[in-house]
Amino acid sequence: MTHLILSELKNNLLDIFSSNFYLILTKAILLSFFLMWIIGFLTPIISFQENAIINYSLERVFSRVCHQEEAKCVTLYGQQMLVCARCAGIYFGAFLTILLMFFISLPKLRFKYFLIASIPMLSDVLFSSINVYQYSKPLSFGTGLIFGSIVCLFLLSEVENLFSNNSIKRNE
């Protein structure tokens, strides 16, 4: 009897360990992806050497995901980022959230959090488009950062859900 309980306990522990391992691995892969992505659009600013072919290739890649309007892109040291301030905010938000989730557990998410995070960004898009106020890079970056963080939390919650479901299925 004791032997059976111990073996069951061992199986459960192994299961928890393996599902946690895959979750951490997925988080690490996502974190690396976002890090590479951020380095990609920061290349003109952080690269020591001007490389026309790399800059051109990266510009083409990021033109698939952002309008890259000069007036809306952050410029540092005379060099321009390859995405606009809002997109940069979204990616930074996602990156920081994943990084944070290595140290703290995922909070309980509700649908209204998504709505609350979307409202500032959508309002900023609307108001700057209809000229209620002029496009502001810090504001766009900030609203993008909030949106990116919350969307990333939902993404992580679904990934966590996927691994816990697989673990339950294996136990059944």
Place this chain on the structure above:
Amino acid sequence: MNKKYLPALVSGFGAAVLTTIPGVDSIACCLLVPVASGVSIALYKKSHPDVLKIETGTGLLLGFLTAIFAALFASSFEIIITYLTKSSDLAVSMPQIEQVVKDMNFGPEAEKSLDVLKEMIADIKTNGFSFLYAALITLTNLITYSIFGLIGGLVATAIINKRNINSV
């Protein structure tokens, strides 16, 4: 066709139609495709009211299929527009590409690639169609859209499931 995948076809087509609007195509994959994936999952949920919680796998599949349909339709529209206007984005950015290749001095191989590109542009200008160009844009769209479709599918599944749980 399996009715399960009809929402993906509908929203994929919708997203592809929107990509034909000038300026929207540059944000097609990061904004339109994830939103279309979300719409597709919401439509799937509406057509299956008995399903309380959408499986992650189903969400991923619907997101991926939406992206694939969007990529195929968007590429077809672009090919048709190129045929009608006999011009493309590639022709516009060609001087920039030539400048980069000249600056970097890559040698004869790069010159050959440049010749292929020039041939492609010449085909587009004379016939309005180049097989290589069509294959290139379809492949690019398939790769980029499917990545964002999968992400959109995953996020939308989480959001829709949370919404259902909260409303129950």
